[in-house]
Amino acid sequence: MPDGIYHIPLRLPWSTPSNVNVYLIEDDDGYVMIDCGVNGSEYLDLLNGHLNEIGIRFNDIKLLIGTHMHLDHIGLSGSLRELDIPLALYENSIEYLNEYNDWSVRFKDLIRMAKSESAPADFIDDLKSITTPMYAGKLTRPDVLLTEGKITSLKRKINVLFTPGHDYSEISLHDEHSRIIFSGDHILPRITPFIPVQNEDSNLLKGFLDSLDKVHAVDHDIIAPGHGNIISTPHKRIEQMKLHHQRRSDKILEFLKKNDLTGWELTNQLFPRKLDSLNLRLAFQETLAHLHLLRSNNDISRNSTNGIKKWSLKD
Numbered sequence: 584m585p586d587g588i589y590h591i592p593l594r595l596p597w598s599t600p601s602n603v604n605v606y607l608i609e610d611d612d613g614y615v616m617i618d619c620g621v622n623g624s625e626y627l628d629l630l631n632g633h634l635n636e637i638g639i640r641f642n643d644i645k646l647l648i649g650t651h652m653h654l655d656h657i658g659l660s661g662s663l664r665e666l667d668i669p670l671a672l673y674e675n676s677i678e679y680l681n682e683y684n685d686w687s688v689r690f691k692d693l694i695r696m697a698k699s700e701s702a703p704a705d706f707i708d709d710l711k712s713i714t715t716p717m718y719a720g721k722l723t724r725p726d727v728l729l730t731e732g733k734i735t736s737l738k739r740k741i742n743v744l745f746t747p748g749h750d751y752s753e754i755s756l757h758d759e760h761s762r763i764i765f766s767g768d769h770i771l772p773r774i775t776p777f778i779p780v781q782n783e784d785s786n787l788l789k790g791f792l793d794s795l796d797k798v799h800a801v802d803h804d805i806i807a808p809g810h811g812n813i814i815s816t817p818h819k820r821i822e823q824m825k826l827h828h829q830r831r832s833d834k835i836l837e838f839l840k841k842n843d844l845t846g847w848e849l850t851n852q853l854f855p856r857k858l859d860s861l862n863l864r865l866a867f868q869e870t871l872a873h874l875h876l877l878r879s880n881n882d883i884s885r886n887s888t889n890g891i892k893k894w895s896l897k898d
């Protein structure tokens with residue numbers, strides 16, 4: 584990392600991914616921290632230990648920026664705010680506070696959609712049984728609401744890019760001096776981030792692909808992601824991620840060429856391996872994300888066949 588920028592891979596309570604990347608950027612009168620890990624005193628102590636090793640105290644941090652509203656990135660923010668470190672999130676975050684704090688709110692629409700996509704009862708029961716993990720902590724209205732462009736409270740030129748897709752309120756941060764983009768989970772080195780669908784109107788995959796183009800157009804040398812190693816060939820990585828989604832969309836169109844299918848049937852064709860309940864939910868949401876994208880591109884539509892709504896190709 585260049586002078587004045589520190590990278591802390593902070594342990595998570597699970598194995599994939601096993602760490603979240605916390606970054607610190609030096610400004611004139613203190614440090615900006617990007618993301619902070621999960622809630623819990625154990626994780627606060629861990630973070631404190633890492634900071635001590637590089638000679639930074641919590642007092643030296645003047646702003647915590649959350650790249651997006653996922654618990655592995657901002658779960659600990661409540662404890663840090665108690666230490667007088669203000670939290671900044673993108674301005675639309677205030678619309679999603681409820682669903683961050685209460686996962687029964689977050690998955691309400693998904694349960695309805697699962698029923699209408701012919702998902703079986705046990706899958707729906709699994710969705711109904713999801714509760715908010717303790718690692719999320721409690722999120723209240725952020726102290727600072729960020730908009731696109733330079734963060735005015737900082738001397739250093741750090742620009743906010745709104746890059747929704749993996750989350751409704753995801754941002755990337757472009758540090759002009761070091762030519763680094765801190766991408767949160769929008770761009771990751773090894774895996775393509777999960778793109779959720781949470782309601783009938785959401786088209787986060789379109790947002791995600793547009794956000795990739797937005798980052799692609801910004802002059803930068805490397806990407807510092809929310810998990811895993813630094814990406815030294817960012818433009819190539821962006822192309823790979825776009826190709827991944829293009830292939831998946833093409834596959835869906837191929838399946839629909841043979842038969843009209845429900846979202847649940849398509850999920851099972853796209854992901855034929857046996858999945859545990861978490862991965863099955865992710866697969867279902869990702870399939871719907873693709874269906875919504877294809878519908879917005881006018882490639883497919885959803886029609887009733889014998890009382891069941893199925894997706895079909897448009898001619």
Ligand SMILES: [Zn+2]
Nearest residue numbers: 653655768809
């Ligand atoms: Zn993450």
